[in-house]
Amino acid sequence: MELSGHLLSILVFFPAFGAVALLFLRSDDNLWIRRLTFVVSVVEFLFSLILLRVVAVGVPGYALTEYKSWIASPPINYHMGVDGISMFLVILTTLLTPICVLASWKGVHHRIKEFHVMLLLLEVGIIGVFLALDLFLFFLFWEVMLIPMAFLIGIWGHERRIYAAVKFFIYTMFGSAFMLVGILWLYNKTGTFDLPAILLTLQDPKYHLPPGTEMLLFLSFFVAFAIKVPLFPLHTWLPDAHVEAPTAGSIILAGVLLKMGTYGMIRFCLPLFPEASHRAAPVVAVLAIIGIIYGALVALVQPNLKKLVAYSSVSHLGFVVLGIFTFQTISMQGAVYQMLAHGISTGALFFLVGMLYDRRHTFEISEYGGLATRMPKYAAFFLFVALSSMGLPMLNGFVGEYLILLGTYQVRWGWASWAATGVILSACYLLWAYQRVFFGEVTHAKNRDLPDIDAREKWGLIVFAVITLWMGIGSPYFTRRVAAPVNAVIEQTKSRYAEEASKPATMPQPAAVTTEAQQDSLTRTVSR
């Protein structure tokens, strides 16, 4: 099929064309700017749904690879591919982008054209990160994505936006500068930037990385990803960025950007450096657990509603990292599922908090109270989303955390029991916040005549609610599709680790194969 041959490129670059098209609109033609962006992002979403049909269930390896040589020396290739993990993350991105357009319909008042151009460019960068299979290409998208995000925070954010934007930028730059060194070091060892080819090469005992080198390389990647996640104690940029970003920025940031870190760990850290991953796992897991509890405790005492949601992200993402670094199929499936669930529920929470800000221009919990009587529909949606976020069975938050805890329990029950306190704490902070905002008497005069949600907001929320419910009930739909690639990652992580323990047996694989014809079979072999 002609289309599917270039579907991945279309997915990456279609928003960029949308952004260029926006430039031709008059900059004061706000309505059409918003409409065009919305249409572009919805079409993009529909494109991404094709992936669900194309990526076969239960088959590991990459579907729909695209391969084209780009730079001759060193050999850098435009190599893209999609598997069960990246497919869902791409769909999550394309789903959240139109919702971001809806969320900023009233919240963004100046430089509207630039805002939407940045939003679409951000989408380009994020989708590129999820689809790139060439380390160089991955790094390129990873860096390119920084600029629109920093602009979104810095121009359309709240009071301390500039501080937050610069902090976000510098933190990420810090991680990625070392990742670049790591990527080049790896290239120097293996002679290619192509992920499947590197994996093949590293299987060869001749190209075995010495433990010290492997650990350094692992760290160079891991730190960049851990900053993005963010893993305690590298999380300090997150509350600032989240709170100061405009609603759309927060939705994208919490919904997808953080997942770039955990995705990177699954896609790169584990398969590339299995031994180092196993050695680092205890430390990483403990940090993740500290993050879970710390994030929840800080969220508990937040007087600022948006900051509360931001710290809850630190807590929830701790679960994801824990799930990844226990190397169990169940917990890693749970981690991928939790990435999606968190994207939906936290995206929805930020959407809701943003609506409140549009009406009252404050995030302070103490400014609210008794809203349930004034805005009943809003309160109902908020409760629904909060319940899903705290992990109520039948809703999406439950499945991920449950699977992660189940998998972790098999490795070390102590970790699981500590992490489980995070589930309890999340109920505490969300319900307490809910009580303070929605119940009781209306104490502030301004809150008396707040309008309830309008049609635009309602449809955005309905989309969130339907997906939340569907993910909770129909979770096998997701876990089945995620299972094969997760198993592949676990196998890659395990096999070399096991070999090292026993003895480097026969490893007949040849090094770096890069011709286009062989590429498909190559990617299949690698993931098996």
Added chain:
Amino acid sequence: MIRVLPEIIWCGFGVLLMLLQPFLKNRQGLTLFAMVGAAAGTLSTYFGQMGSGFFGLIEFDTYSLFFHWLVGLVAFLVILASDSYLERENLAPAEFYALILFATAGMGVLASAQELLTAFIGLEMSSISSYVLAGYRRDAVKSSESAVKYFLLGSFATAFFLYGIALVYGASGSTNLAQIASADPASNLLRLGLTLILVGLGFKVAAAPFQVWTPDVYEGAPTPVTALFAAGPKAATFALLLRIFTTIHAATDFWFWAFWILAVVTMFVGNLGALVQTNVKRMLAYSSIAHAGYTLVAFAAVTTMKLDPETGAAPAYAAVLFYLLGYSLVKVGAFTIVSEIGGQGERYLTLDDFAGLGTRQPFAAAAMSLFLLSLLGLPITAGFFGKFYVFKAAINSKLIWLAVLMAVNSVIGAYYYLRVIVVMYMREHKGDVPAEAATSLSPTAAMVVVVAALATLYLGLLPNHILGIVLSQNLILSAR
């Protein structure tokens, strides 16, 4: 003669410009004439033949061809950018252009010199023209200060260079690079001489600890001249430095550590200095120190790679050349914008004056952001590939620590480059914007900016062609 055709044309046009001045009162005419001169000199390389000339004093090879193109292009752009500046500051154009062309001729000599005294002549040609250009805004105190500082410290550095040549001659009995190369490499006299040469050239490229003059001179000089300083002479001196230290194999280990330390100190001095600047022009001056440091990282890689029989130093060479090309064009573009924003008498150069530029002058702000992001080394710009290649060269040579230190530095750099972008887009201008600072770029400056911006994107997105040139075997000097 034909081996120095570009230099002859540049000098010839310089002289003609001075002769024409009494007859041709029209500034634009002179600009056009000077641009034709710069272009003619550059294009004349097509007729040049490869090979050595003047009994081996000059070697016109692909390597020097590359640098002739580089300095010729820089001169062309600088002349174009100067047009509106000279009009605004009411300065005489003819001598200005003539000096630029003389300086360019000097740089051309530097790039193809095969013999130290010839190199010295090239260095002096470009330096003396530079001293005058730095002080061209005679009525401005800062400009005069700049010229005096540059002259005094510059002559001091030249003395080092010359003394170095004398010692090398004493040790080897020749000033010809090829013959020096065959001298006893363990000789302390030779090493001392080469060290002094390194000090002299280190001064010219603004490598720490010989960088003290840079911020003041760059800040005081007329901004188009600063653009020239940051791009042309620097690239040409790096060309000479590379030629000397790769032709003369003497004690490669020794030079490795010299370049290693120079690189680290230069990067840190440049970046930390730039962090605290509030004047954009001065900040860019410090940034060019930092970038000299990045280039020196590739030098350290050259010295170690030469020991590797398999790859040779080719990747490191490519890194130096590609880096210098991208960096020069970006710096010319950035300084051109600074020159236009500066207004009459260069009064509006602080960060506060750049506030709100994103709304006042979207084009200038967007281009400036592109240049700053390129200096920062973000993908799809020339700067990224430059940085990438330097990293790659360093890691190929197993200089992991040097690469890590460079990574740390690029993060420090991110802060101050980003600050300018933040100010341009995220802050409003305090108080009223002065009328003359509100006008958009002049057409000539806009042309320069467009060319530089397109080149930045071209090198960042489709670097294959240029990489093919810089990676071609002819460029590699160590083979000889």
